[in-house]
Amino acid sequence: MSKLNNRQIEVAEVVFPCENLAENLAFFTDTLGFRIESIYPADTPRVAVVAAYGTRLRLEEKTGVAPDTLLLICRRAEVEAGAHDELVAPNGTRVKFETTDIPPVIPDLVPSLTVQKIGVQSNWGIGRAGMQYRDLIPDRLGGRYIASHIRITEGGPVPDYVHHHHILFQLIYCYKGWVRVVYEDQGAPFLMHPGDCVLQPPHIRHQVLECSDAFEVLEIGCPAEHVTLVDHDIALPTEQLRPDRDFGGQRFCFHQAVETDWTAWRADGFENCDFGFVGATGNLVSVGLVRTVAGSTLPASSHQNELLFNFVLQGSMTLECEDNQVWQLQAGDAYTIPAGKDYSFSDCSADLEFLEVLTPG
Numbered sequence: 001m002s003k004l005n006n007r008q009i010e011v012a013e014v015v016f017p018c019e020n021l022a023e024n025l026a027f028f029t030d031t032l033g034f035r036i037e038s039i040y041p042a043d044t045p046r047v048a049v050v051a052a053y054g055t056r057l058r059l060e061e062k063t064g065v066a067p068d069t070l071l072l073i074c075r076r077a078e079v080e081a082g083a084h085d086e087l088v089a090p091n092g093t094r095v096k097f098e099t100t101d102i103p104p105v106i107p108d109l110v111p112s113l114t115v116q117k118i119g120v121q122s123n124w125g126i127g128r129a130g131m132q133y134r135d136l137i138p139d140r141l142g143g144r145y146i147a148s149h150i151r152i153t154e155g156g157p158v159p160d161y162v163h164h165h166h167i168l169f170q171l172i173y174c175y176k177g178w179v180r181v182v183y184e185d186q187g188a189p190f191l192m193h194p195g196d197c198v199l200q201p202p203h204i205r206h207q208v209l210e211c212s213d214a215f216e217v218l219e220i221g222c223p224a225e226h227v228t229l230v231d232h233d234i235a236l237p238t239e240q241l242r243p244d245r246d247f248g249g250q251r252f253c254f255h256q257a258v259e260t261d262w263t264a265w266r267a268d269g270f271e272n273c274d275f276g277f278v279g280a281t282g283n284l285v286s287v288g289l290v291r292t293v294a295g296s297t298l299p300a301s302s303h304q305n306e307l308l309f310n311f312v313l314q315g316s317m318t319l320e321c322e323d324n325q326v327w328q329l330q331a332g333d334a335y336t337i338p339a340g341k342d343y344s345f346s347d348c349s350a351d352l353e354f355l356e357v358l359t360p361g
């Protein structure tokens, strides 16, 4: 670390505009030997920081202009103290002072009713580490939430690296197949099977190691766009086992399908299995499964949560919302219902089961 007019500079990044991030990222990593330091957003990367030979470049997808900005990354206290006036070099290069040591920016909620049917609406895109992403809430509720259906068709070792996320909360639900993962201070690598779910607290280091063929997970998080940071300095698994470790006010949680314990849901004729994430997150998010008793219906009612996200895991049902909007739903379909909007279920199949994610806001 060195000083510049009383600023404690930790690292410098040169902004490097490029028209195609994937192409340029491959060139810098594969051809020139740079390594990835961070990348975001995970589903459609537009920014990646690479480093080598004492240089960090921030590859940003945009058209046209030559590199013209030097970012000097400072500690948060100094940026907040006002030591971040922009400078201009003689050749016109702008020198900006930024910090990464800040809480994630959480956009304001823009409530909306969204329904995403699998099949015709499935636009699978290529995201981070070669995984395929399907966006389950395309409008992101104003950028506040993201829900992704992620799949890997051909199993084997996953080209992942030890990384962590700058998020408010994030959870992973194993839908199909299996995956072997490892988390900081949570012991040896372990397998996730269908029905298993992990709560990933902010900045817990983790790595996806390998998965089966036809592997599918659901990933739900806040905010929708966040930075994924790569940690080159620790190896997983870590030596210590600290299941109760505090990560930004949250603790790691692993719900296993074999522990499923069904209790009465908020409506008659349905049962619920709660994953226990309310306590682990300080009441940020509630996650669980809901299943039906044959022939059940959900009378028209509303909720008061900030987020109500459901993903149909198996079976079928009819969802009806006020204004006579009706959808026939099946496994793979997902929806969000805004607070205060009446909705009901009918024609529930005997095997209906869905994942429900609620945030009180």
Ligand SMILES: [Fe+2]
Pocket: 163, 164, 165, 206
């Ligand atoms: Fe991750």
